[in-house]
Amino acid sequence: MRKIIAIITTLLICLPFGMLFYKSQVLKLSLLPEMVDDVWNVHMTAKPKGEQTSFSFPIPKPGPGIKISDERIRSKHFEIFIDSNSDSALATWTSKEPIKQKVSYSARIDLQPLSYKDIPKDFTETYPRGLNRYLKIPDLIPEDLAAIAHLESAILEGNEDKTSVIRKIYYYVEEEIQRNTSIKTIHETLNTGKGSPLIKARLFNVMARRQKVPSRIVVMIKMPERKKQQHAKLRFTFANEVFLNNKWIPIDTNRGFFGQRPDRFMVIHRNYEEIEKLISKKRLSYAIQAERARINKFNKAEFKKEVIRSDSIFSRLSLYRLPLPLQTMFTTILLIPVGTLVLSIARNIIGIPTFGIFTPILLTLFFKETSLGFGALFFFIVVLVGIGERYVLDKFYLLAVPRLSIILTLVIMMMIGWSLFSTDISFISQQHLAFFPIVIVTTNIERLSIMITEEGLWSTIKTLIGTLAIAIMGYLLYSIHSLEMFMFTNPELLLTVIGLLILIGKYKGYRLSEFLRFRDLVRQKKKMESKSNDLP
């Protein structure tokens, strides 16, 4: 019998891993859907200074590495004209009276990193006419021109291709010009070897154009760090793009990227010269905010295609074939067995007391569907209602089932009240089953008041704390998003769960709580033994 159990358990635990191995190695399926990059919610406001009836502000435009959706521009009171020339977009607000209000723009923006490796040599001599404006050398005083020419003779070696020339200019500006935000003209930079990010971009721009390479300064916004993103006001920052091999290649001499742009930078305009005056602080004030919006962390749709394409037994059995509402339901339901693992360990190996066997899991589900804070608060209120109701209705001599039903009804009334008067019910609005677990938990509340009278307040509180502790442990486990997805993608792991449950079920050792329970026994026994040894 023992052997059979051992074999079955081993099979149950190992079989799913064999399947995982087969899926990943033979079918070349991924075990988890790919992560989709988070998108950003970007919000900009601007207000002109003085008496202006019209003003313009750059807005993001889709392009390499940037996708835009849900664009919203406030249009009340204004006429809005959006000028989308080939590279950038510029919104112009016009009104009959001077504009005294803030105008706003918001959009959902998906940023992807750009990376051009191994840029081939470029010997282009002539460019389309449209690029001429990117070749025009800005006006500089002769002294600066001479200084730049001197530099060129020092860093460039004559007959090179344009890619190599650009690379050398990049290295020079990136490494030799120190960042110093107080230096704001090319003239000063050439004299001191220091410059602000904008000046570094400008210097690079001039030097590239002098080598007949189309170049421009791009205006970017650096997205906030995760921790500081709440309401951080963002500023413009600058980098370059050069036209090599018929492509605009991103170059950032301030942060050291050649042919790359990480996804934390959002380009808002691709030609600084055009908007230099428009975004000047003298003409307007503006504020830009951005925060992460997690829409769909895992790309389930892509994964579904991948699974179906593999055309194996797994593709026919995959949960990804189910309609979406069912998928959502199963993602939660598949976590329940994992929760029972936690519960079994907590009860049978640690020895934590609980109300009812599955109450902790029901609570976990409730916490997950709402939130930990709200869930715990609501549970606490339910407990109080249960105890209070019993004290009040005790005098009525009601039969047990109607009395329990009254608590149930009271709890449902509380839910209605909460939903009506609470300002924030967004987290329960979509999940119509969110409250269901707590309704079931309610039926255990009666036992709680009986326990208080029979076993005392202290052991009741211990049991309550035990129940909550397991529920929170489960909640922490459930909040691991990839675990949820992993179970959903590979439901055969349920067999492993059964195997592990058999293992726990066969555990005959002591529970950790028994160490506490029998601790006095051991101590007193030892004391007695040492006493009897002392006797002559």
Next chain:
Amino acid sequence: MIFRDLHEMGILGINNRVGRYILRHNKRENYPLVDDKVLTAERASAWGIAMPENYLVVQNYGSLKNLQYKLMNYESFVIKPANGSQGNGIIVFKEVIKEEKDGEVRILCRRSNDKLMDIEEVKHHVSGILSGLYSLSGQSDSAIIQAKIDKHPVFNNFSYGGIPDIRVIVFEGFPVMSMVRLPTKSSDGKANLHQGAIGAGLNLKDGSTNNAVIRNQVIDTHPDTGYKINGLQLPFWREILELAAQCYDMVELGYLGADIVLTPDQGPILLELNARPGLAIQIANLSGLVPRLEKIQHEAPRNLLAKDRVDFSMNNF
């Protein structure tokens, strides 16, 4: 390992009790015989095993209506759920009082702790039992109205309030370990260790106490009466063990807890049986169950009569 001491002392843990003894030695189909006290009483009377007399069994709400007329016939009684556990839901009434006021008869019942309960409250309690408030599985239950047992004089100095009971763990028909539970003031006169009754371990060879604890703490004297617990020696000891051993034959459960009370006139009678007896008996005796259980499993001869099994236990433990 922190469990080494427990293991060396042969302490039986919950998992081990369930996995190795209860699940293996107790057949599920026999559980109702011990869980339902009505069935236990029927079986016991067939086997000639004495139990407290059941005055009546209330099975439905309809019979609650006339309950007071029936209860009026008794001087004292006990109400308990047929499927209760750990003494939950049991109330002992030592006196039934009839009050006549303006032609209306009012019936009051005096509890063992001297509190008075109106008959309506008593009925409410019974209806709670019927709806399953105290039953093991939470299903609807019946309530037993039972004769109240008197205290044997040997316990006069060792008990506060209610009746002490003697728990004997019986394994495959052999008494394994025993303790007597002595009610205290803090346990509200109940023989319930959870609530603070004394658990006093008993030597199987002669029924004398070997140790006593309240809530895991070793004590010498009864906190309410002040008498030294180790002066207690139970009479009818052999009869008590034989009664416990016979219960194995009666309900065929290999791992069993028999709760026995000493009556002043009848001697030991069976109060109830338990298919999942607790582990606190080890604390009361300051010793572990495992070595004794294993000795019975490996060394005890098979197919003995109850009295021979008692001999084996009295000689060995």
